[in-house]
Amino acid sequence: MLLFIVVPFILAIVFSLTNQRLMSPNAAEYVGLENYTNMLDLGVLVVDPVMDADGAILLDKNGDNQYPRLRKFTRNNPGYPDVKGMKEWFSFSWGEQKVAIMASDLVFMKALVNTFTFVAFVAPIQGALALVLALLINQPLRGIHIFRSIYFMPVVVSIVVVSLLWRFIYDGQNGLLNSALSTLTLGYFEPVNWLGNPDTALGSIMAMSIWQAVGFHMIIWLSGLQTISPTLYEAAKIEGASPWQTFRYVTWPGLRNTAVLVVIVITMQAFSLFAQIDVMTSGGPLDSTQTIVYQAVERGYGKQDISGGSAMSVVLFLIVLSISLLQRYLTREKN
Amino acid sequence: MLRLDADNPRLRMTVRYLVLTLIALMFVTPLVFMMMSSLKPDQQLLADTSSMRAFLPVGDISFDNYKAAFERAPIGLFMLNSLFVTGITVALGLFVCSMAGFSFVFLNWRGKSIAFSIILATLIVPFETIAIPMLLMVSKLPWLGLDGFSWGWLNSYRVQIVPFVADGLTIFLFAQYFKDLPKELIEAARVEGCSWWQVYWRVVMPLSGPILATAAILKFLAMYNQYLWPIMVTQQEQYRPVLVGLQYFFQLNTAWGEVMAYLTIITLPVLVFYLALQRAFIASIASTGVKG
Numbered sequence: 001m002l003l004f005i006v007v008p009f010i011l012a013i014v015f016s017l018t019n020q021r022l023m024s025p026n027a028a029e030y031v032g033l034e035n036y037t038n039m040l041d042l043g044v045l046v047v048d049p050v051m052d053a054d055g056a057i058l059l060d061k062n063g064d065n066q067y068p069r070l071r072k073f074t075r076n077n078p079g080y081p082d083v084k085g086m087k088e089w090f091s092f093s094w095g096e097q098k099v100a101i102m103a104s105d106l107v108f109m110k111a112l113v114n115t116f117t118f119v120a121f122v123a124p125i126q127g128a129l130a131l132v133l134a135l136l137i138n139q140p141l142r143g144i145h146i147f148r149s150i151y152f153m154p155v156v157v158s159i160v161v162v163s164l165l166w167r168f169i170y171d172g173q174n175g176l177l178n179s180a181l182s183t184l185t186l187g188y189f190e191p192v193n194w195l196g197n198p199d200t201a202l203g204s205i206m207a208m209s210i211w212q213a214v215g216f217h218m219i220i221w222l223s224g225l226q227t228i229s230p231t232l233y234e235a236a237k238i239e240g241a242s243p244w245q246t247f248r249y250v251t252w253p254g255l256r257n258t259a260v261l262v263v264i265v266i267t268m269q270a271f272s273l274f275a276q277i278d279v280m281t282s283g284g285p286l287d288s289t290q291t292i293v294y295q296a297v298e299r300g301y302g303k304q305d306i307s308g309g310s311a312m313s314v315v316l317f318l319i320v321l322s323i324s325l326l327q328r329y330l331t332r333e334k335n
Numbered sequence: 336m337l338r339l340d341a342d343n344p345r346l347r348m349t350v351r352y353l354v355l356t357l358i359a360l361m362f363v364t365p366l367v368f369m370m371m372s373s374l375k376p377d378q379q380l381l382a383d384t385s386s387m388r389a390f391l392p393v394g395d396i397s398f399d400n401y402k403a404a405f406e407r408a409p410i411g412l413f414m415l416n417s418l419f420v421t422g423i424t425v426a427l428g429l430f431v432c433s434m435a436g437f438s439f440v441f442l443n444w445r446g447k448s449i450a451f452s453i454i455l456a457t458l459i460v461p462f463e464t465i466a467i468p469m470l471l472m473v474s475k476l477p478w479l480g481l482d483g484f485s486w487g488w489l490n491s492y493r494v495q496i497v498p499f500v501a502d503g504l505t506i507f508l509f510a511q512y513f514k515d516l517p518k519e520l521i522e523a524a525r526v527e528g529c530s531w532w533q534v535y536w537r538v539v540m541p542l543s544g545p546i547l548a549t550a551a552i553l554k555f556l557a558m559y560n561q562y563l564w565p566i567m568v569t570q571q572e573q574y575r576p577v578l579v580g581l582q583y584f585f586q587l588n589t590a591w592g593e594v595m596a597y598l599t600i601i602t603l604p605v606l607v608f609y610l611a612l613q614r615a616f617i618a619s620i621a622s623t624g625v626k627g
Binding site: 139152157223275316 | 348351352354355356358359361362363364365366368369372462463466467470556559560562563567578581594598601602605606608609610613616617620621
């Protein structure tokens with residue numbers, strides 16, 4: 001009997017283990033087969049900064065310093081093997097010199113930046129909005145559970161369905177958002193192609209992701225709120241505390257553990273941003289919505305380059321691991 | 336305004352409800368839009384998005400889109416696939432994960448704490464990061480089926496089921512729940528001569544109603560809404576779930592009315608399920624919060 005329980009259980013471990021571990025054996029296996037490719041792929045993920053100095057002479061063009069074309073260094077130049085085949089990511093001036101940051105995989109670098117931007121905006125905003133909603137929902141009002149159910153509703157709907165629907169909202173010509181805004185501003189608002197513009201695409205996806213998932217975290221906050229003893233609130237009332245003071249000194253301290261959980265969960269979810277991109281923009285326009293997971297899937301599945309995709313996955317895994325360790329460390333220190 | 340608020344409870348009440356309703360509208364409108372649009376012909380659907388008519392069932396209303404959608408794609412098959420894969424995974428998952436949780440809490444064996452921390456560690460790994468290596472792995476796994484021995488799991492039900500039967504979160508939830516069960520009960524059963532299997536099946540499981548509901552709901556949502564994995568592993572129509580079936584509706588001329596109809600078909604079962612069991616849904620999410 002003991003065996004009977006343990007065997008499926010070991011299977012369970014094997015599955016959860018394989019999920020996690022198979023990354024490296026697979027990569028390793030591939031190295032064995034095609035060592036060179038993999039080495040290149042891994043090297044490729046590192047950004048090499050290169051300084052291109054323009055001699056003592058200043059060549060003027062619109063009053064700016066002129067620099068040799070970067071292509072000179074990246075193509076067939078034995079003097080600069082480090083930047084062979086790379087492209088310019090961005091550059092800035094440093095005194096008389098120009099510093100160009102070179103990336104061999106430009107798209108991946110953009111994906112990295114976009115993913116971090118996404119997490120940096122979505123984690124705090126979504127967490128805060130969810131808390132506001134939870135506070136609203138926690139009021140003793142008649143019919144409050146109806147509102148609670150409605151706020152939670154988008155969570156049960158597939159993100160793919162949600163993404164498709166929001167394409168109509170964001171549509172450039174007669175999307176719902178544009179029509180609503182132009183009605184509100186009496187026609188002064190210029191229609192924006194929300195998803196087609198590199199400046200607004202990522203922001204639009206952030207807004208939609210928050211809309212979809214905020215109900216989930218609202219419920220987690222709510223369960224945290226309900227663990228706070230009502231006597232504490234009564235005490236605060238007797239002391240004559242303002243609503244803000246009540247929140248600051250009674251509610252918030254009671255939510256500490258919940259806050260840690262919410263932040264970690266949102267961060268984790270935000271890093272794995274994929275379906276929204278796949279359905280709404282496919283990474284465009286101008287790679288402004290590329291993300292790590294989207295790139296990894298496109299590489300590994302779309303382009304059949306499993307080692308490249310896996311390498312990206314490993315990078316993402318390391319990022320997520322180190323961030324969650326960091327978050328754990330930070331929250332532990334305060335205890 | 337603020338003073339007025341404080342002085343006038345009725346006004347205050349009204350303002351509160353107004354705020355709550357406005358927020359509720361924000362959450363509901365896209366879904367209403369979806370359902371209303373699914374009843375309209377394409378041209379009217381697109382024209383209506385510039386006014387409030389987008390949210391109203393006005394104009395040329397019919398179920399033609401649904402008819403067309405059913406003709407375009409084998410929706411019945413996709414739906415059955417989805418329900419089959421989800422159902423089997425949830426059922427097997429509850430069984431395996433509860434046993435694993437049971438073993439973690441009540442049995443003593445070597446390496447238990449290490450194994451448990453490994454399972455906890457898997458919680459922080461997003462599935463998307465391991466999808467690609469896993470794809471490579473499942474394409475090479477052997478399988479002993481009714482029709483003999485074969486290699487490779489792609490294009491099958493098992494590739495959609497087996498990897499998701501056991502998951503860290505469910506095991507963790509079960510282990511947490513079992514820890515709070517009265518130890519005396521289990522000891523008493525052991526003294527009475529129950530085997531561990533009997534303890535599991537006759538004593539622990541009947542006490543686990545709430546946690547089984549929680550785990551089932553969370554697993555159901557995750558499985559039904561899976562997208563990335565089914566896209567990668569089901570090239571053949573025969574095994575596709577509903578979400579992957581969406582591809583049928585995006586060809587040269589996208590028929591938006593049909594898309595809306597299809598989206599409604601996909602969403603309706605979950606929404607109905609949710610509205611019927613909303614208390615359990617919300618309680619289950621809340622319990623992950625308290626336990627985590």
